[in-house]
Amino acid sequence: MGVRNYITLFLLSFSAFIIVSTEFAPLGVMSLMGESLRASESEIGVSVTIYAWIGTLVALVTPMFLAGINRRVLLAVLLGLIALANYITSIADHTFYLYLARVIGGIANGAFLAFLAITATSIVKDEVKAKATAIAFLGVSFASAFCIVIVNFLSTYLLWQTIYNILSLSAFACGILLLVFVPTLREHSSSKGFxxxxxxxxxxxxxxxxxxxxxxxxxxxxxxxxxxxxxxxxxxxxxxxxxxxxxxxxxxxxxxxxxxxxxxxxxxxxxxxxxxxxxxxxxxxxxxxxxxxxxxxxxxxxxxxxxxxxxxxxxxxxxxxxxxxxxxxxxxxxxxxxxxxxxxxxxxxxxxxxxxxxxxxxxxxxxxxxxxxxxxxxxxxxxxxxxx
Missing domain, CATH: 1.20.1250.20 (MFS general substrate transporter like domains)
Known part of the structure; x- marks a missing residue:
């Protein structure tokens, strides 16, 4: 693989890290968010479930509606939605806005992860497709393992709203960089719809x-x-x-x-x-x-x-x-x-x-x-x- 391919794969990996971190971040600042939003910990926990289950449904229908779209633009837009979701969370003063942000984030999560591996394998030769998948999913593993710990640690020095602003800016930056490095790709399938x-x-x-x-x-x-x-x-x-x-x-x-x-x-x-x-x-x-x-x-x-x-x-x-x-x-x-x-x-x-x-x-x-x-x-x- 060339240098540009490696850069693209690690950008995809870091983007996945931001998206999965967005999913689990409430668990690292649950008590602080509950105090600010006047909500119980269970209500904050529900926001994680909303994110995951919407992601499940969206990933399932993604190939029906988004397969023909230029994947470079699509991934950038999805990261833009993640940036928006994190920004809405950072300014939320009620659980309604938190749940709204989680719905937006869940949609982007499901679609992005549905295209993550197939995008990674589309830019490399057949003999290194599995390796490309592993690199792209490093971010998922790292976020799953360390996101809650990192967010909890940062919350001792920063407001939880600031942490979400950092996630928002990171997602926006990744979207811009993917526009630069991901080539024009479209999914070609022999079957359509259901x-x-x-x-x-x-x-x-x-x-x-x-x-x-x-x-x-x-x-x-x-x-x-x-x-x-x-x-x-x-x-x-x-x-x-x-x-x-x-x-x-x-x-x-x-x-x-x-x-x-x-x-x-x-x-x-x-x-x-x-x-x-x-x-x-x-x-x-x-x-x-x-x-x-x-x-x-x-x-x-x-x-x-x-x-x-x-x-x-x-x-x-x-x-x-x-x-x-x-x-x-x-x-x-x-x-x-x-x-x-x-x-x-x-x-x-x-x-x-x-x-x-x-x-x-x-x-x-x-x-x-x-x-x-x-x-x-x-x-x-x-x-x-x-x-x-």
Whole structure:
């Protein structure tokens, strides 16, 4: 890849970082926003759900309405919407304006992520498409791992409104730079409208990867959504230990995505297999060592868990692109919807299972789900010889 391609990919990655940071930023300043807007923490938390679920719906319909638009202009406009959403949030004096901003941001989020991987792979040669996907998604991993920590840290020195202004200006700047560096691109699909779903779902290998990814991501977020209270309340760990464990998870995730840029092309199928298997192992061992109180063992498990889950998010998308071929744009949009939907589904099912059975049975159930997904992946894509 040339220097210009690398610059473009890292611009896409930083843009994704801003968009995902916009999604999770309220969680880092929840109390401060609640005081300013005279709202409860649950009302602020709802704004994150609004952002995610609207992103899910928009990503699903994006190929129907936006595929023929010049992608360079489209991405810049979407970042402009993110800038607008953050600005509205910064001047909001009521939850109505916060929710309005989240609706605008959610629309931009869904459309941008639906086009992120396909844009990254469109500017490089076939042999480095998976590497380009990994680079573009570095920003997603970094934001997912560190956004809340960074926003919370900045809030000790800056007003939360100032943080949103920084996000707004950053999004606007990224939009301008993408206009300069992204070439003129348009999506070309052999199917239109709702026919694109039929065309994509006729590819059984893509459907298999989508189902496996939904199982793994749902199981992960069923646990991850409640990991902080598990560590702090059930295991009674000190706040510093909880923060360190979550930091281990985040750093491992970021480093794994960095390593993916080097090895994903050559070992994509095997990376997915090992990552699913190790994720299942971690979820199952959490229930064992958590009950017995072996908290020191949690540190290596969190490192493995963070690295594997972060790798899977990128590798699943790379596999979808590789298997879908000419329908890659449509398939990626469906994957993004599945991914966002699985986050919400995981939190919902996790809450129900936690209430009914407790945290350790929740871990056991989700560990078994991922183990079954691992077997199905091995059976179809490794033993079955499907070219992933």
């Amino acid at each position: 026919a694109l779903f039929k065309k994509t779902f006729e590819n059984k290998d893509v459907v298999a990867i989508l189902l496996i990814s939904v199982c793994c991501i749902t199981a992960h977020f069923s646990i991850y959504s409640f990991v902080q209270p598990w560590l702090a309340n059930t295991l009674a760990l000190e706040e510093s230990s909880v923060s360190l464990l979550l930091l281990c998870f985040g750093v491992a995730g970021f480093l794994s995505n960095t390593l993916l840029t080097r090895y994903i092309e050559e070992y994509l199928s095997k990376i997915v297999l090992y990552a699913i298997a190790l994720t299942a192992m971690c979820l199952l061992l959490f229930s064992v060592f958590g009950i017995k109180g072996y908290t020191l063992v949690l540190y290596p498990l969190f490192v493995i868990w963070g690295g594997c889950v972060s790798s899977l998010i990128v590798c699943f998308q790379a596999l979808v692109i590789k298997l879908a071929k000419q329908e890659a744009g449509n398939a990626v949009a469906i994957y993004v919807s599945c991914f966002n939907g699985a986050i919400g589904l995981g939190a919902l099912l996790g809450g129900l299972l936690l209430q009914w059975f407790g945290i350790y049975i929740l871990m056991l159930i989700n560990g078994v789900i991922v183990l079954i997904a691992c077997y199905q992946y091995f059976k179809r894509f490794i033993k079955g010889g499907v070219n992933g």
